[in-house]
Amino acid sequence: MAELKMKEELDMNATINTQTEKKDPASGIVQSSKPVFEARDFNLWYGDNHALQNINLTFKENEISAIIGPSGCGKSTFIKSLNRMVELVPVVRTEGDIVYREQNIFDKSLSVEELRTKVGMVFQKPNPFPKSIYDNVAYGARVHGIRKKKVLDQIVEKSLRGAAIWDEVKDRLNANAYGLSGGQQQRICIARALAIEPDVILMDEPTSALDPISTTKIEDLMQELKEKYSIIVVTHNMQQAARISDKTAFFYQGYVVEHDDTKVIFENPKDKRTEDYVSGRFG
Amino acid sequence: MQLVDKDQVAKSLGGRQLLNKSMKFLFLLCTLVGLVVLVTLIVDTVLDGWSHLTWDFLTSFSSSRPESAGIYGAIIGSVWLMAVTAPVAIVLSVGTALYLEEYAPKNRITNFITVNISNLAGVPSVVFGLLGLTIFVRQLSLGNSVLAAGLTLALMIMPVIVVAAQEAIRAVPSSVREASTGMGATKWQTVSRIILPAAIPGIITGIILALSRAIGETAPLVVIGVPVSLLVTPNGVFDTFQALPMQIYNWVKMPQEEFQYLTAAGIIILLLILFLMNSVAIYIRNKYSKRF
Missing domain, CATH: 1.20.5 (Single alpha-helices involved in coiled-coils or other helix-helix interfaces)
Structure with missing residues (x-):
């Protein structure tokens, strides 16, 4: 097992090294952090449409990884593959492996429910349940069998604090979550994801439906969350990727064109298409 | 220019x-x-x-003499009938709707079934009566009992409830489904904690409309052979019974003018029951309505 892990790390470092020939030594990769997700020759089809082609990507612990790319490039499909939500589309077929902490997520020994407990997700549009704020945040814990009121109370408070919204809602935990603003709703959704104490948080364009002030709040929050969680975020907004992420992967037409330190992607990209995209020439 | x-x-x-x-x-x-x-x-x-509409009318059994005829047996019989029809129809229909919307693969067969359930909703009630007569009354030897009639009516209103429930379930936005699934909830947890509570107002509306139709339905009961004059109320689901629409239908056929007034009184009772059922439906719908 240990050997396998070492081999993986070596492989991974090899991939990164080949991608970062002109790497700035100041932004050197922290060699010690472990990979959480690794896609290996991952392919995905929607019916006949080959949406993801030979994806090889590694995401590491306690980092924010951004996935950017023009519409329809497969970035949402990819992030939804990581917690197997993409399989809700009936015509999806996959090939290749996605490894989560040394375990293939498509392996039968790992149930989707277990995977999704460890890999939380925040969606593009705030999607709270039509329930009270308390019930929204406690939902995940209840689903996983936690019933004790005292424990639930603590989980709700901790999660709401973690999502930087506790002070705004502590006096109205029993109010319907639909009464909150879009930005608050999205932070409730983040709190809801935190409540099951995941390992990785996937965010699919978490701020695209929000105003600039709410966006800033959520970006600040992501920086705090990074200390405890690994975050993979899909974003349409290149400035956002540049601001918040440590690593950036550029997807184009179902391929990973380039994956590197965010600084390299934005300042010194290797591929012409990456350069064109990040400089706003297309997309 | x-x-x-x-x-x-x-x-x-x-x-x-x-x-x-x-x-x-x-x-x-x-x-x-x-x-x-x-x-x-x-x-x-x-x-x-x-x-x-006197106390005597409400508490007397049917009679061939209009002055002593009452509607007691028919009211009790109709209540018994609904007590069989409602649970059977609700369980079968909501189960069907959930399966078709949430579990069944989205393919041509599912589509075919869905379309044909809608078609079934348009089948004349007398046809369902014949079905009940063949299967429940004769084959299963249930006779003209509460159970035979209740099951027949349940089958008759099932398509209506299925269609209403399907629409209500479909109206639950997929984003909240995804939210629940994305947190590691199983299908059943998502269905029972998120989808059903959100769909319940629509489902209940469908149920009550369907039951209102069932309680006033006459044709299937005629085919099944529900008696028009009986001096006892049923003690169980295997006993025979009277029903409000049958009683009204019988009175309206009578030559004596007096019976026409009894018909009108019977219709008032039926309308009151319908009104009551619809009020309950509206109350529940308003109570549970949650906007998305």
Whole structure:
């Protein structure tokens, strides 16, 4: 097992090294952090449409990884593959492996429910349940069998604090979550994801439906969350990727064109298409 | 160059506004026609039946003499009938709707089944009566019991509830489904904690409308052979029984004029029960309605 892990790390470092020939030594990769997700020759089809082609990507612990790319490039499909939500589309077929902490997520020994407990997700549009704020945040814990009121109370408070919204809602935990603003709703959704104490948080364009002030709040929050969680975020907004992420992967037409330190992607990209995209020439 | 002729625009304005106003009155008229006919019907029935709506009428069994005929047996029988029809229809229909919407693969077979359930909703009730007669009364030897009639009516209203429940379930936004699934909830947890609570107002509305139809349905009961005169109430689901619509149908056939007033009184009772059921439906719908 240990050997396998070492081999993986070596492989991974090899991939990164080949991608970062002109790497700035100041932004050197922290060699010690472990990979959480690794896609290996991952392919995905929607019916006949080959949406993801030979994806090889590694995401590491306690980092924010951004996935950017023009519409329809497969970035949402990819992030939804990581917690197997993409399989809700009936015509999806996959090939290749996605490894989560040394375990293939498509392996039968790992149930989707277990995977999704460890890999939380925040969606593009705030999607709270039509329930009270308390019930929204406690939902995940209840689903996983936690019933004790005292424990639930603590989980709700901790999660709401973690999502930087506790002070705004502590006096109205029993109010319907639909009464909150879009930005608050999205932070409730983040709190809801935190409540099951995941390992990785996937965010699919978490701020695209929000105003600039709410966006800033959520970006600040992501920086705090990074200390405890690994975050993979899909974003349409290149400035956002540049601001918040440590690593950036550029997807184009179902391929990973380039994956590197965010600084390299934005300042010194290797591929012409990456350069064109990040400089706003297309997309 | 001016493509828009300002004079022409000004000239057509009056006509457009007139048409706009007349359409409003046309639609109001349509509404009024239905309303007036309905009110006439109700007023006429109430005027005819009011004086016969006595305590004796409510507590007496059917009789061939109009002065001593009552509706007690029919009311109790109809309650028994609904007590069988409602649970059977609700469980079967909501289960079917959940399976079709949430579990079944989205393919041609599922589509075919869905379309044909909608078609079943349009099958005449007398056909369901024949089905009940063949299967429940004869094959399963249930006779003209509460159970046979209840099951027949349950099958008859099932398509209506299935269609209503499917629509209510479909109206639950997929984003909250995804939220629940994304947190590691199982399908059943998502269905029971998120989808059903959100769909319940729509489902209940469908159930009550369907039960209202069932309680006033006569044709299947005629085919099954529900008796029109009986001096006992059923003690269990295997006993025979009387039903409100059968009783009304029987009275309206009678030659004596007195029976026509009893018919009107019977209709008032039936309408009151329907009114009560619909009020419950509206109450539940308003109580549980959650906007997305």
